[in-house]
Amino acid sequence: MAKTPVFDVKDLRFTYRKSSIEAVAGISFKVHEGEIFGLLGPSGAGKSTTQKILTRLYTDYQGEIMYRGQNLKSYDNQYYEDIGVGFELPVHFSKLTGMENMKFFSELYRSRTEIEPLMERVGLLEDKDRLVGEYSKGMKMRLNFVRALLNNPNVLFLDEVTNGLDPKNARIIKDAIREFKNNGGTVFLSTHLMNDVEELCDRVAFIRRGEIVEIATPRELKIKHGQREVNVEYFDNGKTKQATFALDGIGENEQFMALLKDKTIETIHSGETSMDEIFIAVTGEEVDA
Amino acid sequence: MHNFVPLFKGEMQRLVKYKILQIAFVVTLLWLAVLFLIGEDSVAQFVPLFIFMDATMMTVMLVGANLFYEKQENTLKTLLITPSGFAALMTSKFLSAIVLAFQSTAVISLFAYFLFDVTVSFGWLFMGVALITFMHTALGFLFTVFVKDFTGLLALLILYMFVFAFPSIFYALGVFGESAEVWLMFSPTHASLLLIEFAYGLDVRTVLLPIGAVYLLVVGVALIKWVVVPKYVETAVKE
Numbered sequence: 435m436a437k438t439p440v441f442d443v444k445d446l447r448f449t450y451r452k453s454s455i456e457a458v459a460g461i462s463f464k465v466h467e468g469e470i471f472g473l474l475g476p477s478g479a480g481k482s483t484t485q486k487i488l489t490r491l492y493t494d495y496q497g498e499i500m501y502r503g504q505n506l507k508s509y510d511n512q513y514y515e516d517i518g519v520g521f522e523l524p525v526h527f528s529k530l531t532g533m534e535n536m537k538f539f540s541e542l543y544r545s546r547t548e549i550e551p552l553m554e555r556v557g558l559l560e561d562k563d564r565l566v567g568e569y570s571k572g573m574k575m576r577l578n579f580v581r582a583l584l585n586n587p588n589v590l591f592l593d594e595v596t597n598g599l600d601p602k603n604a605r606i607i608k609d610a611i612r613e614f615k616n617n618g619g620t621v622f623l624s625t626h627l628m629n630d631v632e633e634l635c636d637r638v639a640f641i642r643r644g645e646i647v648e649i650a651t652p653r654e655l656k657i658k659h660g661q662r663e664v665n666v667e668y669f670d671n672g673k674t675k676q677a678t679f680a681l682d683g684i685g686e687n688e689q690f691m692a693l694l695k696d697k698t699i700e701t702i703h704s705g706e707t708s709m710d711e712i713f714i715a716v717t718g719e720e721v722d723a
Numbered sequence: 724m725h726n727f728v729p730l731f732k733g734e735m736q737r738l739v740k741y742k743i744l745q746i747a748f749v750v751t752l753l754w755l756a757v758l759f760l761i762g763e764d765s766v767a768q769f770v771p772l773f774i775f776m777d778a779t780m781m782t783v784m785l786v787g788a789n790l791f792y793e794k795q796e797n798t799l800k801t802l803l804i805t806p807s808g809f810a811a812l813m814t815s816k817f818l819s820a821i822v823l824a825f826q827s828t829a830v831i832s833l834f835a836y837f838l839f840d841v842t843v844s845f846g847w848l849f850m851g852v853a854l855i856t857f858m859h860t861a862l863g864f865l866f867t868v869f870v871k872d873f874t875g876l877l878a879l880l881i882l883y884m885f886v887f888a889f890p891s892i893f894y895a896l897g898v899f900g901e902s903a904e905v906w907l908m909f910s911p912t913h914a915s916l917l918l919i920e921f922a923y924g925l926d927v928r929t930v931l932l933p934i935g936a937v938y939l940l941v942v943g944v945a946l947i948k949w950v951v952v953p954k955y956v957e958t959a960v961k962e
Contacts, residue, residue, distance in 0.1 A: 489804055491960045511725070514806045525801040527792075529740045538736070541729035542805040581801070 438503040440589060440620045441465040441488065446497035448483055457483045459644035460497070470611065470621040472635035474628075476717050480644040481624040482522075482593065488622065489519055489591055515544055518587035522594040524574035525581065528567035532558055532577055535566055536584060543585035552580045556606055571598040579607055589620045596630055608633055628709035640716040648716050652709065659712045661705030664690070668697040681705065726807035730815035738819060741792060743785055744826070750781060751827040755834050766839040770831060771919045774848070777827045778855040779915055780880060786820050786863030787876040794867075799959035809956075813947065817860050824856040825849065844922050851918035854936055858911060858943035861951055868954040887912040908934045911942060 441464065448458040458480045465471040473481050486492045488499065490506065490513060499506040501513070526535045536549045553559045556576040566574065575598050582590055592611070596604040611634055615621055625631060631638055632652055639649040650658070662681040667674055679690045681704065693699075707715075738744040754773045758766055793799050802812060832848060835841035866879045887910040893899060894907055907913040914935030921927045 486960060491800070491803060511806045511808060514804055517804075519801075519804045521797065521801065523797050525797045527737060527740070527798060528796055530737070534736070534740075538729070538733045539801070539805070541732075542726050542807050544806070 437467060439464040439466050439500075440502060441622075442500040444498045446484070446487065446495060446499065448487060448492060448495045456644050458487070458495070461641065461644070461646045463639050463646060463649055465620060465622060467620055468615060468618050469636040470615055470623060470634050472623045472625065472631045472638040473641060474625065474631060474638055474713060475641035476626070479641045479717070481641055484641070485591055485593060485622065485624050489517065515585060516587060517589045517591060518582035518585060520578050520582035520590065520592040520595050522597065524566075524571070524578060526566045526574065526577060529565060531563050531565055532569065533562040535577070536580060539581055540584045545586045547584060547586040549580070549584070552583055555610055556580055557603065572600060572603055575599055576603060576607065579610065583614075587619070589622065590614060591622045593624045594626070595623070596627060628713055632709045640713070642717045655709070655712050656706050659715055660707040663705035665703045665705065666690070666693060667700040667702075668693060669700055670697055674700060724808060724811045724814065726805070727811040727814060730807055730811055731818055734815045734819035735822070737789070738823065741789065743789060744823065747781065747785060747823050747827060751777070751830045754827070754831055758831070758835065758839075763839055766835055767841045767923070770835045770841050771916070771923045771925065774828050774831055774852065775855075775916045775919050777831070778824045778852045778919075779859050779912060780884065781827070782820055782824055782856050782859040783863040783866060783880050784876070785823060786860050787867045787873065790864065790867040791873055791876075794958065799955070803956070803959050809952065813952070817857060820860040820863070821853050821856045824852050828852045842924065844924070848919065848922035851922055854939050855915040855918065858915075858939040861943045861946035862911075864951040864955065865946055868951070868958050884912065891916070904928065904931060905934070908938055911939060914938050
């Protein structure tokens with residue numbers, strides 16, 4: 435028997451009070467236990483609204499959201515014992531130290547994890563007694579991540595979690611997310627950073643103007659949107675030359691085999707497309723810088 | 724009221740860390756300095772007025788300052804995604820504002836009592852201040868969610884004091900007859916001042932006191948229910 439999904443969203447609709455346009459226009463999807471589910475889309479597509487609905491910040495939606503087989507509307511605030519939320523912007527008291535902030539939030543939960551190992555995990559232990567107002571943006575974002583994990587959640591909502599982080603710190607956070615997933619946690623990730631998606635997500639949904647236009651694994655998307663071809667750069671007569679071959683039947687392609695045998699190959703690539711290109715193709719918009 | 728204790732502790736910690744408590748204390752010291760300069764003859768008249776100013780204007784300003792920090796730092800939203808009940812969240816904020824007002828009320832009233840023999844019924848005084856602060860905290864919330872910055876808050880506060888102070892001034896000047904005071908009880912500032920004056924044994928019509936007290940309570944509760952809570956949530960989620 436199939437396991438009950440963590441979230442089962444059916445025909446979800448939401449319209450802001452002063453608007454006549456649906457911000458979320460009838461989306462349906464499932465998020466399974468232990469998976470990292472990415473919600474991608476351009477600004478204003480409905481990602482944040484969807485996340486706010488799933489975190490119960492907006493409750494006057496239409497459609498049905500089942501959380502672990504039970505209607506989300508039937509949950510009270512104890513729902514927050516089970517989830518952790520990492521916001522896009524820093525959400526801390528600037529005149530309190532990092533540790534004072536974490537202790538304050540930690541006391542609001544029944545289930546608590548030790549704060550110091552978490553701070554150490556994201557490289558903030560040495561700065562735990564500094565005022566958050568003195569932190570850099572990257573440090574505040576890492577503290578956001580710690581904040582999301584304070585209650586030892588089963589489900590993690592992360593919004594642009596590596597935004598503003600240098601590659602080293604982004605790597606630390608991404609490794610921690612993977613570790614969370616490997617320990618059985620479920621992650622709902624909203625981002626426009628395709629690199630994060632490629633590295634982390636098991637499945638992604640592209641949202642455009644409130645509607646989901648595609649749901650698949652990154653691999654399925656790459657196969658679907660990629661070119662079934664092989665591009666070869668080789669050295670010939672003192673020059674770099676390029677040739678493209680169809681991927682189908684490549685083993686029997688004499689010209690390709692001869693090239694491999696006789697020439698000096700400089701690079702060889704399949705026609706796999708990047709997630710950035712898929713984003714543009716699916717949503718019709720450029721990826722934000 | 725789940726999580727009331729840690730939320731209240733957090734509010735008090737932030738009042739200190741953001742130096743709001745210290746600023747309130749400095750303002751109280753200024754009131755004391757003024758009382759000292761006024762001299763013994765007039766102190767009894769001014770003490771209720773200073774306590775009134777502190778419980779009304781200062782409350783709105785300090786609540787506003789606190790909330791503007793929270794808006795700036797996006798912390799309103801993060802508290803909504805904790806298991807804390809909204810009632811606990813609001814109560815902790817209101818109670819911390821009352822504690823702040825109690826601090827200055829205690830210092831001013833004890834100063835006047837011991838140095839100038841200005842007697843007061845402490846029970847009535849603190850009950851009155853609690854009620855006045857409750858209503859003006861709700862007002863501080865209301866102003867803060869509708870304006871963009873602290874200047875806007877000050878402008879609204881001045882307008883509020885101006886509009887509601889005028890009828891009281893006209894009444895004091897004898898423009899209206901004595902019967903008009905019943906209607907003046909619907910001015911939150913007049914009702915507030917009356918409660919404090921009563922605690923100080925000044926000549927007030929005691930029959931009006933319950934009207935004033937109930938009025939402040941009802942306005943405070945109505946503001947919380949129909950304006951503060953929905954606007955607070957809207958502002959927090961929008962962050």
